[in-house]
Structures are given as C-alpha cells and as structure tokens.
Amino acid sequence: MIRENIVLFGALFANLGIAVAKFVAASFTGSSSMISEGFHSLVDTGNQVLLLFGQHRAKRPPDVRHPFGYGRELYFWAFVVAILIFALGAGISAYEGWLHIRAPEPLKDPTWNYAVLGVAFLLEGTSWSIALREFASAKGDESWWEAIRSSKDPATFIVLFEDSAAIAGLVIAAVGVWASHAFGDPRIDGIASLAIGAVLAAVAVLLAREAKGLLIGEGADHRVVARVRELVALTPGIDAVNHVRTIHTAPDAVFVAISADLDDRLTMGEGEALIERIEAALKAEFTELSSIYLRPEKRADAVPLGEMAAQRKAGG
Incomplete structure (x- = not known):
C-alpha cells in the first residue's frame, strides 16, 4: 500500500513538516509571503489526504447501483483538490499579500525565514524528485505535456504540479524576503505573496481542466x-x-x-x-x-x- 502510494505519502509528510516550520517562522518574523507559504503547504497536506481517501473509495467493488465500480470517484476528489488549491491556497495568498501592501508591517530579522525556506526547499525537492521519477517511468516515449494530458491517474501528476508550484513559491518567497530587507520596503513581501497566489491559481486551473476531462469520461489510449x-x-x-x-x-x-x-x-x-x-x-x-x-x-x-x-x- 505504502509503496503503491509512495508519491502521495512522500508529499504528505514533507508538506506537513514544512507547514509547521513556515508558520513558526512567520510568527517570529511577520512575513506575509511566509504566511502564504505556510497556508500553501497546509493546503497541499490536505490535498494528499483527500487523494489517499479518493484512492481508498475508488477501490470499492461494483454493486447494484454502480455496476462498473467506484473508480471514477478518484477523479471527483482530484477536482476537489483543484478547487481547494484555487480557493484556499491562491485565495489566502492573495488576501495576505493585499493586507501587507495596504498596511505593511515593520521589518524583522529574516534569519528564521531563510532557514525555514532552505529546509523546505530540500524537503520539497525530495518530494518533487520522487513524483518526477515515478511519472517519468510511467510516461514512456510521450512528451511531458502529452503524458500529463493522456494520464488517467491524477494522483501522480497532481503531486508533480503541487511540488513544482511549491518550489516556485519558495523561490518567490525568498526573493520577496530578501528584496524587502535590501530595499527597506515591507510591501515587496506582500507583492511576493500576490505572486505566489498567481502561481497557485494557474496550477489550480490546469489541474481543474485535467480533472474535468477525467470526470466527463476519457477514452483509452x-x-x-x-x-x-x-x-x-x-x-x-x-x-x-x-x-x-x-x-x-x-x-x-x-x-x-x-x-x-x-x-x-x-x-x-x-x-x-x-x-x-x-x-x-x-x-x-x-x-x-x-x-x-x-x-x-x-x-x-x-x-x-x-x-x-x-x-x-x-x-x-
């Protein structure tokens, strides 16, 4: 079971630990982008739980009401994950960014931010490499985009998308924290939070489109x-x-x-x-x-x- 879902379990434990660390750092520094990143990791953790739940539900045997089984329930939960990324991840990031641009907080020592971002980058990179390796072994001769479009298992490519967005978010957060202190303007950190929200919104739209196709019903290769x-x-x-x-x-x-x-x-x-x-x-x-x-x-x-x-x- 664990070997079968190594991508999901790897992402789950990584995101849970990262979320706690980011919120601790945000409480010490008051960084808007760090708060956004904390919610980002928390949403990702919940998403992995939902996908594992969806996989469990999808394995139920056929019955009178569902003679072809419950396999497509996984596609429903994949669509829910896309909605959560958009509504919670992107929404909270955009809201936090707007608050800190409108009412910027005084700058504090960024050491905590840099330490947590470095650890988070290592953990997210590990989770991303696992998802990348598993997806690469399954895609065959197809290009990456063709493999994503033709994939009928949303769990792997959702984690790959999430981890890619997470790494991009960490880079944006690090640049935002550095620029805020370098230029003495805390509003830059709020702008970084808005940028993280934009990245999450784009990923959510892509995932929703793929999940919609699977829900409607896609043919075999x-x-x-x-x-x-x-x-x-x-x-x-x-x-x-x-x-x-x-x-x-x-x-x-x-x-x-x-x-x-x-x-x-x-x-x-x-x-x-x-x-x-x-x-x-x-x-x-x-x-x-x-x-x-x-x-x-x-x-x-x-x-x-x-x-x-x-x-x-x-x-x-």
Whole structure:
C-alpha cells in the first residue's frame, strides 16, 4: 500500500513538516509571503489526504447501483483538490499579500525565514524528485505535456504540479524576503505573496481542466484502441469492425464496446464461442480491459436485404 502510494505519502509528510516550520517562522518574523507559504503547504497536506481517501473509495467493488465500480470517484476528489488549491491556497495568498501592501508591517530579522525556506526547499525537492521519477517511468516515449494530458491517474501528476508550484513559491518567497530587507520596503513581501497566489491559481486551473476531462469520461489510449480493432479484425469469422468505443471507469480499468460484422455462415453457438474467444484474447493482452462488450452488427455500408431484393427486381 505504502509503496503503491509512495508519491502521495512522500508529499504528505514533507508538506506537513514544512507547514509547521513556515508558520513558526512567520510568527517570529511577520512575513506575509511566509504566511502564504505556510497556508500553501497546509493546503497541499490536505490535498494528499483527500487523494489517499479518493484512492481508498475508488477501490470499492461494483454493486447494484454502480455496476462498473467506484473508480471514477478518484477523479471527483482530484477536482476537489483543484478547487481547494484555487480557493484556499491562491485565495489566502492573495488576501495576505493585499493586507501587507495596504498596511505593511515593520521589518524583522529574516534569519528564521531563510532557514525555514532552505529546509523546505530540500524537503520539497525530495518530494518533487520522487513524483518526477515515478511519472517519468510511467510516461514512456510521450512528451511531458502529452503524458500529463493522456494520464488517467491524477494522483501522480497532481503531486508533480503541487511540488513544482511549491518550489516556485519558495523561490518567490525568498526573493520577496530578501528584496524587502535590501530595499527597506515591507510591501515587496506582500507583492511576493500576490505572486505566489498567481502561481497557485494557474496550477489550480490546469489541474481543474485535467480533472474535468477525467470526470466527463476519457477514452483509452489511441494505441490501445487501434490494437483492439486490429485483434478483432484479424480474428477468423469477423468480416469487419464497425467501431471500437472505450471509456476509463478507473485509472486502471477500461470499458470497451465493439461493433463487429460476423460471418453470416456462423451459427448462433459458433458466434457465441467466437465472441468468448475474442474477449479472452483481448483481456490476455490488455489487463486494464475490465468490461468487454462485442455487439454483432452489420456494416454501416451494407445494403439491407429488403433493399437488395428491390434492387434486383428493378434490374430485371
């Protein structure tokens, strides 16, 4: 269980410790950007808890009300995570920044800020490298952006996005603290907090868009669809494949519906046996195909029997 969710557990423990350290530093220094970063890490911690909860709920077996299982519940919680990043992470950061620009606080010794930011950078970097390694091993030959767009498991790419935003936020916070003291203007720290909020808002929008697509329902990888079509079409007794339609019911579960034109000379028993052989062959090659439905159906361009008889009669 822990090895399976190493990315989530790594990010969870890292963010929890970082959040505590940031709030302690903020209490000593009054830094706006440090407060924003503290809330940022706290929101990230809650997000990992929600994703773990979503994974647990998604593993429930099918029942009468949900015959294809609960796998897509994980996509719901991924969408909730995106909303929380936007509403809490970006919202609080923007609010803190506006407060400190409007009513700047006197500058204090930044030593605490620099120490916590350094430790946070090491911890966030470790979590980010774990997420990056896990995602890189799963993406294959696809580019990073193509892999994110085609990924059906939101947990890994959400942590990757969160950690990337966290590292960017730490850099912004460090620059804000340094610039505030270098130029003697505490409002710069508030501007840094606004910038952190903007980064979080951008990440939240990207995550929400990806989660929305998964919630609506995305098909399997085009290479899987092409291979399914090929396997069915090459099976003796199949005259043509009309269409192959797929949808992910979970990150590792795909429902596939196939319309195929069977040889008219097959008896009903032979047709049933043929369909069973096709289903067994497909599941042997693609373990993610959890449900396979093959519908015998004439090709769309085939001429109905009644129309064919009328054409022959008209032709004499």
